[in-house]
Amino acid sequence: MSAEKILQKRALYWRRVRRLTAVLISAWFLTTFVxxxxxxxxxxxxxxxxxxxxxxxxxxxxVLYLLIIxxxxxxxxxxxxxxxxxTRDAE
Numbered sequence: 190m191s192a193e194k195i196l197q198k199r200a201l202y203w204r205r206v207r208r209l210t211a212v213l214i215s216a217w218f219l220t221t222f223v224x225x226x227x228x229x230x231x232x233x234x235x236x237x238x239x240x241x242x243x244x245x246x247x248x249x250x251x252v253l254y255l256l257i258i259x260x261x262x263x264x265x266x267x268x269x270x271x272x273x274x275x276t277r278d279a280e
Contacts, residue, residue, distance in 0.1 A: 195276055202272045209264055213257050220253055 224231065224245045232240035 198272065198275045202268060205268055206265070209261070209268075213261055217254065217257055221250065224250060 224242070228242040228246075231242040231245065234241040236244060
């Protein structure tokens with residue numbers, strides 16, 4: 190495979206990385222914004238006597254952020270392996 194094809198594979202890799210990052214940052218922003226902006230409305234809902242906004246601020250959003258990080262790590266691992274295999278085959 191030529192150097193041009195390797196550059197194309199790397200360009201495709203970086204497009205995928207940027208798209209993944211944009212999607213996950215958007216998910217992070219939207220969930221944070223929604224729960225902060227609508228905290229008063231969520232406080233009307235209760236679980237075991239505590240408002241839902243309390244649970245989301247204390248635990249829910251933290252768990253969601255960890256899930257976003259886990260998705261990022263897993264997907265980046267797959268993308269890295271894919272690029273490595275494609276460039277190794279090209280040599």
